Amino acid sequence: MSLTHTLSICWSLIRASIRGQMQYRASFLMEVASGLAYQSMGFVFIWAVLSSFQSLGGWSLREIALLYGMRLTAHGLYMLCFSNVVRIDDFVREGGYDRFLVRPIPPLLQLMFSSIRVTVVGDVLGGIVILMAALTQVDIAWSAANVALLVLALIGGALIDGAFQIGPAALTFRFLESWTLRIIFDDIFSRFGSYPTSILDRPIRSVLTFIVPMAFMAYLPAAALLGRETYLPLWMGWLSPLVGVIVFGLALWLFVRASRGYQSSGH
């Protein structure tokens, strides 16, 4: 089976799900609006608070905006590809995963693309708008290296995000549920991810840097771009894509391995 064949099947799945969602136009627009509102609330918080307080952990509003934009764009990229992984519990419990096994492309790809949430486009756009606005405001010396750093960081951030959804999703094949664990990681990333990790206590900060590498999603690369001191050497910001590839690879391996234990239900 060729790669182009696989890609064309994925593309058909994506088209079908977009068509499906466009059937409920009013609800669709409402969902895009609420998705945007949800993602921008965090930024409104930062903006409102920094009008009374001048800085957060030594970072100005503009610098935090950069951090926020990077994190949101990376999250949007992850959501574009993996938003459907949320439904793994249903697929496994109700036996819907059976269908993926008899079709000619890898089950994970089908899980990813069998229903793309169009509203995710709002997240990506929101992220890019904040990121672009921030980039015009902060003082960064633009060089090929810095552009590469930014792009690689976005990919790394998306991979780390994805790893901590797909890895836990593997548990569903054994325990029939992984929602709780996935929501905890999602919660941690969306709550803590857009602030300078340096404001956290040392033990928590270490966990969120070396065990669950949240600091690599946006904080460390943003600090490297801005040339800001952190609790780690500046060049660590460049490691973000590497960390992303490692944890994502581990998550994939775990998922594929666990999926062999899939026991179809109710047949």
Add this chain to the structure above:
Amino acid sequence: MIAPVSWRLHPGLIACTMAAIRRTWAYRTRFVLWVVRMIAQLYLLRMIWMALYAGQDMVEGIPANMMIVYLTVAMLQEFLIQPLIVFEIEQRIMRGTVASDIVRPVGFMHQMLAYDFGGILGRAPVLLVAIPLSMVVGSLKLPLTPAAAAGYAVSLILAYLISLMIWLVVGMGGFWMTSTHGLRFLLSTIQSFLAGAVVPLWFLPDILRAVLQLLPFQGMAFLPLSIFVGQATGIDILVALGIQLFWVIVLALMAALVWRRAQWKLVVQGG
């Protein structure tokens, strides 16, 4: 066809309340998750606000520890006062069961209010665990004066009524729109900000504060919380309660009006 509006306590209403309590406890593992998330969130908020204060004793006249207490109580309140009513109405309209609800001997609105109240009673025991925990993690302190304590108690009830009326109106929007999912999600996303549960109105830019003071949402969190932490004292307590009462009345009238029209809009699906 429709039961006349009366506030007599019907045994059916007690049954609705009991059903809601039992349902809340059917998913009790969620409480564990909620308590864990609450502690994590409290910890994070503490870190963020400590970093914002950055060693200053006071900003805009508000000491850092008062701020932490404010946010802790905001979180506990948010857990207690949840818009169960809007889910309930939405589900019944979408599944068409509203058709049988409406012919019951108790009015539909009253049934929904009874369910919502049952939800509160069901969740309340969780606070027995959450309050002591947040005293440790969020350094929760009880109100300073008896006046603040009494004022807060009344204010909390009014806050609940405001929330109830807002969500009741949103829920009844379903009679026109069928699915209120999008609207509900949108409002639930921004409501804690509008209510001042995320950033107290003290710290907001002037224009934003002026707008939020004209909306009913501040009565859901900001007003009761300013009484709790002792920022509103004396006559200010009464003013805050007055504003809340005003909104309860306005919103209740609105809900009654919407309900009167909604009854003629009902389309039952599949029932």
